Amino acid sequence: xxxxxxxxxYRLITGYPINLKPxxxxxxxxxxFRQQWYIHIYHxxxxxxxxxxxxPPISFLRSRRLTLxxxxxxxxxxxxxxxxxxxxxLRPSSSSSDHAHGSxxxxxxxxxxxxxxxxxxxxFGDDVVIVAAHRTALCxxxxxxxxxxxxxxxxxxxxxxxxxxxxxxxxEVGDIVVGTVLAPGSQRASECRMAAFYAGFPETVPVRTVNxxxxxxxxxxxxxxxxxxxxxxxxxxGAGLESMTVNPMAWDGDVNPKVKTFEQAQNCLLxxxxxxxxxxxxxxxxxxxxxxAAVDSHRKAAAATAxxxxxxxxxxxxxxxxxxxxxxxGIRPNASVADLARLxxxxxxxxxxxxxxxxxxxxxxxxxLLMRRSVAMQKGLPILGVFRSFSAVGVDPAIMGVxxxxxxxxxxxxxxxxxxxxxxxxxxxxxxSQFVYCRKKLGLDPEKxxxxxxxxxxxxxxxxxxxxxxxTLLHEMKRRGRxxxxxxxxxxxxxxxxxxxxxxxxxxxxxxxxAKKIDNQNLLSKDxx
Numbered sequence: 348x349x350x351x352x353x354x355x356x357y358r359l360i361t362g363y364p365i366n367l368k369p370x371x372x373x374x375x376x377x378x379x380f381r382q383q384w385y386i387h388i389y390h391x392x393x394x395x396x397x398x399x400x401x402x403p404p405i406s407f408l409r410s411r412r413l414t415l416x417x418x419x420x421x422x423x424x425x426x427x428x429x430x431x432x433x434x435x436x437l438r439p440s441s442s443s444s445d446h447a448h449g450s451x452x453x454x455x456x457x458x459x460x461x462x463x464x465x466x467x468x469x470x471f472g473d474d475v476v477i478v479a480a481h482r483t484a485l486c487x488x489x490x491x492x493x494x495x496x497x498x499x500x501x502x503x504x505x506x507x508x509x510x511x512x513x514x515x516x517x518x519e520v521g522d523i524v525v526g527t528v529l530a531p532g533s534q535r536a537s538e539c540r541m542a543a544f545y546a547g548f549p550e551t552v553p554v555r556t557v558n559x560x561x562x563x564x565x566x567x568x569x570x571x572x573x574x575x576x577x578x579x580x581x582x583x584x585g586a587g588l589e590s591m592t593v594n595p596m597a598w599d600g601d602v603n604p605k606v607k608t609f610e611q612a613q614n615c616l617l618x619x620x621x622x623x624x625x626x627x628x629x630x631x632x633x634x635x636x637x638x639x640a641a642v643d644s645h646r647k648a649a650a651a652t653a654x655x656x657x658x659x660x661x662x663x664x665x666x667x668x669x670x671x672x673x674x675x676x677g678i679r680p681n682a683s684v685a686d687l688a689r690l691x692x693x694x695x696x697x698x699x700x701x702x703x704x705x706x707x708x709x710x711x712x713x714x715x716l717l718m719r720r721s722v723a724m725q726k727g728l729p730i731l732g733v734f735r736s737f738s739a740v741g742v743d744p745a746i747m748g749v750x751x752x753x754x755x756x757x758x759x760x761x762x763x764x765x766x767x768x769x770x771x772x773x774x775x776x777x778x779x780s781q782f783v784y785c786r787k788k789l790g791l792d793p794e795k796x797x798x799x800x801x802x803x804x805x806x807x808x809x810x811x812x813x814x815x816x817x818x819t820l821l822h823e824m825k826r827r828g829r830x831x832x833x834x835x836x837x838x839x840x841x842x843x844x845x846x847x848x849x850x851x852x853x854x855x856x857x858x859x860x861x862a863k864k865i866d867n868q869n870l871l872s873k874d875x876x
Contacts, residue, residue, distance in 0.1 A: 478731055479513050482713035483711045500664070506584065517548045522554075529594035623748060623778035630788075641779050644805075661674070704803065733851040737848040738754050739846045
């Protein structure tokens with residue numbers, strides 16, 4: 348066995364006293380002191396790994412611990428776990444220099460106490476980060492710039508962009524998950540695989556699709572984040588695709604007659620516009636409020652386009668004509684409340700939902716490149732955002748538009764935050780009625796929501812909306828810098844659901860950047876039960 352340092356030597360090197368006589372072997376120590384011996388040896392090896400040969404190796408300590416009689420192993424295990432918790436809080440959160448290591452060690456020490464308001468996540472490098480997020484322009488279905496464009500020709504450019512703009516070897520991607528809604532499942536899955544080949548991915552990179560209605564693009568991002576967290580792979584792409592020109596909204600085949608005996612099942616078949624009318628009626632959202640929200644969306648989107656805010660996120664797509672499309676074509680800069688007031692209700696004779704205060708039927712695609720933080724740092728890639736949490740919830744299908752009002756608090760809570768901590772929201776504007784309701788229900792500041800316009804102006808290609816919103820949110824957070832740390836993407840979902848995800852700005856690195864707020868104070872009390 349390697350020689351054991353004396354207490355005097357230990358104190359001189361580490362600065363920590365040890366109340367034991369010089370020892371040659373811990374087994375010669377009285378039982379009541381042996382636990383303290385192991386703790387100090389473990390502490391020393393954690394802080395001075397280069398001096399590990401001066402002490403018995405950890406494997407030796409563990410083997411000795413296992414041979415001790417009960418209950419000492421249990422007590423010692425708890426004590427060492429207690430030390431491990433403390434050391435994890437003292438450990439710096441990034442792979443910086445030795446000098447930075449020392450400063451972080453002393454600066455973070457106060458965060459380890461029982462009174463700490465935040466619980467540090469010791470696996471900083473395991474964060475799931477976004478290094479690229481891009482989309483196509485969104486164009487009006489059947490009469491817009493993409494009306495003659497194949498769906499796979501919409502997806503391929505954004506898949507190619509996230510690889511080329513990061514100089515990533517496409518063979519390193521563990522999976523491509525594409526959210527898509529309207530196309531027949533098998534056909535669209537094949538089209539997505541074809542798009543990956545067009546974009547330059549090798550046959551070794553798998554592709555799959557996911558369908559959770561309007562949240563499919565966000566669900567794809569969440570699925571990839573979860574797979575990275577689980578260790579299935581380190582790099583993945585969450586994407587979204589919809590061509591509502593090619594695949595209009597329609598029911599194929601007969602409806603099960605059993606649906607007549609289940610009211611909620613019947614409500615799953617309601618036209619989305621009818622659910623909008625239900626929300627407006629039940630929660631007293633006026634026609635004026637809806638039209639004003641629509642005009643505001645067009646105004647913001649027009650201003651963002653004029654200022655070039657969408658340039659970084661939009662990937663130009665060449666079409667058959669030939670033309671290159673790089674601008675959303677559904678935005679109406681001159682929209683006014685007076686103009687919208689002249690439009691007739693579509694779904695109910697005396698209703699309030701019109702073509703002007705509903706989302707646009709659109710074609711488009713988006714892609715988000717995610718990876719483990721440690722991999723992104725190793726490759727020297729700038730981090731656009733950090734994926735913090737995701738939540739999908741169920742609500743009454745008859746008022747499916749209320750989904751974000753339930754999903755947003757759930758996702759924010761899962762991230763260890765409060766609504767007041769969120770600086771920006773991208774809430775899909777399926778209908779003005781549900782958008783206004785969710786904003787009022789959650790008491791959100793209008794200046795924080797859809798600052799560059801939403802689906803009523805930009806468009807809502809069902810499967811692509813989630814990826815579009817992620818790209819828009821993260822690029823806006825990057826522009827705002829320190830004024831925007833946390834952002835939320837959310838949408839309602841047909842058949843009665845809602846989804847939301849929380850993101851953190853990518854360059855936000857400080858003493859609490861990897862912290863999670865906790866309700867109880869138990870950081871150093873896990874052995875007290």
